[in-house]
Amino acid sequence: MGLVYFKRYRMELDLSEPLFAAPRLPLGYELVPWSEGLCREHASAKFQSFHCELDANVFPCLGRRDGCVRLMREISRRTSFVPEATWLLRYRPPESRPQAVGTVQGLQVEGWGAIQNLGVVQPHRGHGLGTILMARAAAGFRRAGLTKMHLEVTTDNTAAVRLYRRMGFRQARTVFKAAEVSGA
Numbered sequence: 001m002g003l004v005y006f007k008r009y010r011m012e013l014d015l016s017e018p019l020f021a022a023p024r025l026p027l028g029y030e031l032v033p034w035s036e037g038l039c040r041e042h043a044s045a046k047f048q049s050f051h052c053e054l055d056a057n058v059f060p061c062l063g064r065r066d067g068c069v070r071l072m073r074e075i076s077r078r079t080s081f082v083p084e085a086t087w088l089l090r091y092r093p094p095e096s097r098p099q100a101v102g103t104v105q106g107l108q109v110e111g112w113g114a115i116q117n118l119g120v121v122q123p124h125r126g127h128g129l130g131t132i133l134m135a136r137a138a139a140g141f142r143r144a145g146l147t148k149m150h151l152e153v154t155t156d157n158t159a160a161v162r163l164y165r166r167m168g169f170r171q172a173r174t175v176f177k178a179a180e181v182s183g184a
């Protein structure tokens with residue numbers, strides 16, 4: 001194991017301005033507002049979205065099913081948790097049970113809406129679902145009375161950085177996150 005520093009951007013969005021446009025939810029998908037009974041479904045969507053991705057190196061808990069369950073419990077029990085900004089995305093395949101395919105969670109940190117993990121499971125990407133989840137989170141922060149939101153994204157995660165820029169997020173500063181990585 002070795003210590004690696006991952007370069008990340010803090011990106012910010014002004015919620016008092018008109019929000020970015022999100023596409024319509026495609027057929028077969030459903031957005032579900034937060035309730036405690038959804039913790040495992042959020043964790044499942046989180047694990048499936050992140051376990052093969054860069055951020056599983058930055059936050060090793062994202063690479064493990066049990067790690068995602070613990071993280072989801074920990075986020076949702078914080079006093080700073082913002083349920084209005086926390087959304088689950090389900091897909092119902094024809095004649096089959098609904099599956100959790102996307103998640104976003106929100107906290108309130110020092111007057112900011114803070115996005116935790118936005119994730120969409122690989123086969124469902126590129127249809128606007130990440131944008132839709134983020135639009136719901138932003139609207140939820142607004143309902144909770146917040147006028148600004150932020151997130152952190154690993155700079156090498158170019159697809160996510162591009163997406164956030166398109167939504168109107170601006171890069172506020174660069175931060176470094178240390179993580180133990182095997183083989184480093």
Ligand SMILES: CC(C)(COP(=O)(O)OP(=O)(O)OC[C@H]1O[C@@H](n2cnc3c(N)ncnc32)[C@H](O)[C@@H]1OP(=O)(O)O)[C@@H](O)C(=O)NCCC(=O)NCCS
Pocket residue numbers: 023049050053055117118119120121124125126127128129130131132152153154157159160162163166
């Ligand atoms: C980042 C992430 C959430 C984006 O999810 P997504 O559902 O693919 O997002 P969208 O579909 O809204 O946008 C992705 C791209 O599809 C395009 N798109 C959106 N709707 C589309 C449609 N109907 N047809 C074609 N393309 C479309 C978007 O314009 C965007 O294009 P770009 O790659 O040029 O930026 C997803 O890639 C993910 O889960 N990654 C792994 C986890 C992660 O890194 N999360 C971010 C942590 S900060």
